[in-house]
Amino acid sequence: MLKGHRTWIFDNKPVIISTGTVGGPFEAKGKIPEAFDILHGDTWLEQDSFEKAQQVMLEEACQHAIKNSPIQKEQVEFFIGGDLINQITPTTLAAKTLDIPYFGIFSACATSMEGLALAAFIINAGGANYILSGTASHNSATERQFRYPTEYGGQKPPTAQWTVTGAGCGLLAKAGSGPVVTSATIGKVVDLGITDPFNMGSAMAPAAVDTIITHLKEMGVDHSYYDLIVTGDLGKVGREISFDLLHEKGVPIKEEQFEDCGIAIYKEEQPVLSGGSGTASSAVGIYGHYLKKLTEGKVKRILAVATGALHSPMSMQQKGSIPCIAHAVSIESGSDIS
Amino acid sequence: MLKGHRTWIFDNKPVIISTGTVGGPFEAKGKIPEAFDILHGDTWLEQDSFEKAQQVMLEEACQHAIKNSPIQKEQVEFFIGGDLINQITPTTLAAKTLDIPYFGIFSACATSMEGLALAAFIINAGGANYILSGTASHNSATERQFRYPTEYGGQKPPTAQWTVTGAGCGLLAKAGSGPVVTSATIGKVVDLGITDPFNMGSAMAPAAVDTIITHLKEMGVDHSYYDLIVTGDLGKVGREISFDLLHEKGVPIKEEQFEDCGIAIYKEEQPVLSGGSGTASSAVGIYGHYLKKLTEGKVKRILAVATGALHSPMSMQQKGSIPCIAHAVSIESGSDIS
Numbered sequence: 143m144l145k146g147h148r149t150w151i152f153d154n155k156p157v158i159i160s161t162g163t164v165g166g167p168f169e170a171k172g173k174i175p176e177a178f179d180i181l182h183g184d185t186w187l188e189q190d191s192f193e194k195a196q197q198v199m200l201e202e203a204c205q206h207a208i209k210n211s212p213i214q215k216e217q218v219e220f221f222i223g224g225d226l227i228n229q230i231t232p233t234t235l236a237a238k239t240l241d242i243p244y245f246g247i248f249s250a251c252a253t254s255m256e257g258l259a260l261a262a263f264i265i266n267a268g269g270a271n272y273i274l275s276g277t278a279s280h281n282s283a284t285e286r287q288f289r290y291p292t293e294y295g296g297q298k299p300p301t302a303q304w305t306v307t308g309a310g311c312g313l314l315a316k317a318g319s320g321p322v323v324t325s326a327t328i329g330k331v332v333d334l335g336i337t338d339p340f341n342m343g344s345a346m347a348p349a350a351v352d353t354i355i356t357h358l359k360e361m362g363v364d365h366s367y368y369d370l371i372v373t374g375d376l377g378k379v380g381r382e383i384s385f386d387l388l389h390e391k392g393v394p395i396k397e398e399q400f401e402d403c404g405i406a407i408y409k410e411e412q413p414v415l416s417g418g419s420g421t422a423s424s425a426v427g428i429y430g431h432y433l434k435k436l437t438e439g440k441v442k443r444i445l446a447v448a449t450g451a452l453h454s455p456m457s458m459q460q461k462g463s464i465p466c467i468a469h470a471v472s473i474e475s476g477s478d479i480s
Numbered sequence: 481m482l483k484g485h486r487t488w489i490f491d492n493k494p495v496i497i498s499t500g501t502v503g504g505p506f507e508a509k510g511k512i513p514e515a516f517d518i519l520h521g522d523t524w525l526e527q528d529s530f531e532k533a534q535q536v537m538l539e540e541a542c543q544h545a546i547k548n549s550p551i552q553k554e555q556v557e558f559f560i561g562g563d564l565i566n567q568i569t570p571t572t573l574a575a576k577t578l579d580i581p582y583f584g585i586f587s588a589c590a591t592s593m594e595g596l597a598l599a600a601f602i603i604n605a606g607g608a609n610y611i612l613s614g615t616a617s618h619n620s621a622t623e624r625q626f627r628y629p630t631e632y633g634g635q636k637p638p639t640a641q642w643t644v645t646g647a648g649c650g651l652l653a654k655a656g657s658g659p660v661v662t663s664a665t666i667g668k669v670v671d672l673g674i675t676d677p678f679n680m681g682s683a684m685a686p687a688a689v690d691t692i693i694t695h696l697k698e699m700g701v702d703h704s705y706y707d708l709i710v711t712g713d714l715g716k717v718g719r720e721i722s723f724d725l726l727h728e729k730g731v732p733i734k735e736e737q738f739e740d741c742g743i744a745i746y747k748e749e750q751p752v753l754s755g756g757s758g759t760a761s762s763a764v765g766i767y768g769h770y771l772k773k774l775t776e777g778k779v780k781r782i783l784a785v786a787t788g789a790l791h792s793p794m795s796m797q798q799k800g801s802i803p804c805i806a807h808a809v810s811i812e813s814g815s816d817i818s
Contacts, residue, residue, distance in 0.1 A: 143605060143606045143607050144557065144606060144607055144608055144609070147557055147581070148557065148581045150607055190798075191798050193794065193795070193798065194798075219482065219485055219486065220666060224584075224586060226567075227792070227794075228566040228567070228792045228793070228794060229564075229566070229586065229588065229790065229791065229792035229795070230586050230790075231790065231791065231792045231794070231795045231800075231803075234669060234790040234803050235669075235795075235800075235803060237668075237669045238669035238671055238803050241668065241669075242668070243485070243486045243666040243667060243668050244666070244667065244668065244669055244805065245585065245587075245594060245598070245666065246562075246585060246586040246587050246594070246790070246805075247583070247584060247585050247586065248562060248567065248568050248584040248585065248586045249583075249584050250567065256583060256584070260583070260598070263602065263605070263607055264601065266605075267481060267601070267604075267605035267606075267607070268481045268482060268605075269481050269482055269488055269601055269605070270482055271482070328558060328581040328582070328583065329581060329582065330575075330579065330580070330581050330582065331572060331573075331575045331576035331579075331582055333576055452567065452568075452569065452572040452584070453567065453569065454565070454566045454567035454569045455566070456531065456565075456566060456569070457531070457567070457569045457573075460528075460529050460531065460532075462569075462573075465569075465572050465573060465576050467572075467582065467584075
């Protein structure tokens with residue numbers, strides 16, 4: 143099952159039998175509103191804190207995935223999730239509501255694919271029949287914790303990104319109908335010394351490139367094996383750096399083959415600077431937008447590369463640089479689809 | 481491999497081929513200094529922050545485990561770890577130093593056994609040959625983040641606990657000499673509404689009891705199967721509640737069969753109130769103290785039940801209660817030992 147040093151092959155082909163995605167009003171006005179199963183008209187969701195609103199979005203995404211599947215909640219053995227908020231409390235409280243045995247994980251905005259990789263490994267090896275894996279982020283909760291409350295109106299440079307308010311999850315099963323998860327490559331911490339938390343795309347780009355190149359090498363394929371290689375939240379700045387780095391390192395990926403969830407989600411005229419970010423960026427993008435391309439037959443093979451900046455506000459205050467990671471999961475058309 | 485709903489059986493018997501444990505000066509004066517491979521004379525470890533000291537302890541524990549094993553660092557496929565500090569930055573930065581592909585996890589003080597359960601599952605299923613799993617905590621870093629800086633001299637009630645300054649890790653392999661990991665039961669979030677962060681033993685007790693009872697039931701054994709059932713950091717208050725709850729629920733566990741790492745680590749006269757806590761409590765206790773009992777032949781079967789309180793300072797300020805979890809891992813004498 144291990145191929146090379148960092149890659150798993152899933153011979154039993156675990157299936158994503160359903161997904162759930164939730165977004166806020168700003169996402170509803172974006173470029174891909176059809177990617178969301180549920181869209182909310184305001185960011186509070188009738189809760190008394192943004193953190194609770196984030197929790198509710200994750201609960202809704204999971205409940206939607208279960209409702210749209212042939213199984214009952216009680217059949218799901220494990221929930222694997224995490225988020226950006228300190229001690230991942232929104233995810234934990236969603237796990238409590240869901241009442242499903244729980245693995246808490248943290249890879250910042252790479253959490254979605256860390257979770258999907260683990261879920262696929264466990265299902266593939268017979269450790270569960272059904273696993274839910276998901277994450278959520280909330281613009282106001284994240285801004286307050288990592289930078290300033292949005293009410294301050296602080297200005298940002300053009301390299302900064304906009305945290306997605308949303309949630310996305312996938313329900314993985316050992317058999318069924320849907321896209322199949324065929325392999326995963328686990329990230330290493332890559333840190334080239336960038337210390338500007340308003341330029342996370344640049345910080346994350348080398349981690350994305352390291353994981354993509356390792357994945358192709360360990361799988362013994364070239365970039366043309368994939369119809370799309372989709373990153374999580376590099377934004378325009380990080381995507382361009384990654385594109386150039388890949389070419390420099392001998393991976394002549396094509397422009398149209400290399401997309402980013404953080405660029406796909408918002409319209410050009412929305413004030414998101416370099417693009418979307420947050421744990422929900424890749425979760426909503428992959429589960430809500432790109433899997434549709436698979437099920438509709440527009441593409442056959444996607445490499446989903448979620449990218450995470452693993453710093454904390456305190457590690458920034460202590461003048462640390464931004465350690466980054468990227469986890470890649472290969473998702474292909476199910477045999478019943480293609 | 482799945483038995484019941486929440487339990488994994490590891491038929492291929494992954495082996496803990498080596499361990500590493502690190503402690504501070506207060507731990508050196510405790511009841512089990514022999515549990516530590518490395519003891520430091522001061523809590524700064526020549527670093528300029530407590531968080532960096534915590535990171536260095538984890539690096540030392542991992543490096544010690546590798547040095548004391550027959551393998552090289554480059555042979556370790558994955559590092560699985562997490563800690564209590566926001567965004568688990570000390571663990572992430574240790575993963576960067578170690579330069580090993582990394583799964584970040586978070587279960588508060590149950591992190592040690594979430595990591596060991598995942599490591600055992602992955603090794604057992606052929607997803608790796610060697611995995612390092614570990615965690616660290618630092619009294620001053622944790623107190624500052626969750627309560628007040630220790631310099632304030634804030635008073636605490638007798639139910640409060642003392643965060644262990646230390647680190648513990650295990651190096652798991654598919655074959656070799658050492659204690660074997662035979663099964664694991666994954667926790668559910670249990671929350672009985674306790675809102676006092678100075679009484680986490682009481683909050684965690686029901687989670688520990690839920691996981692222990694589920695484990696025994698799904699494994700089809702009674703409590704006498706284990707020589708010792710060892711919890712992570714219930715402290716005196718939480719242990720007594722758990723003991724009573726187990727008896728109430730029909731598990732007549734014996735006093736001498738039910739130990740707690742948070743009670744084992746410090747002397748009666750040390751001012752730790754209800755006992756030790758922190759992610760390092762179970763890591764140091766299990767990897768440094770209780771595994772010795774296995775290798776010395778004093779006991780043959782241990783159920784290690786790490787317990788975690790999953791709140792954050794913000795979730796407390798927002799008047800939330802304390803959601804808790806416990807993950808259990810069964811560790812038995814290796815055939816080459818017993």
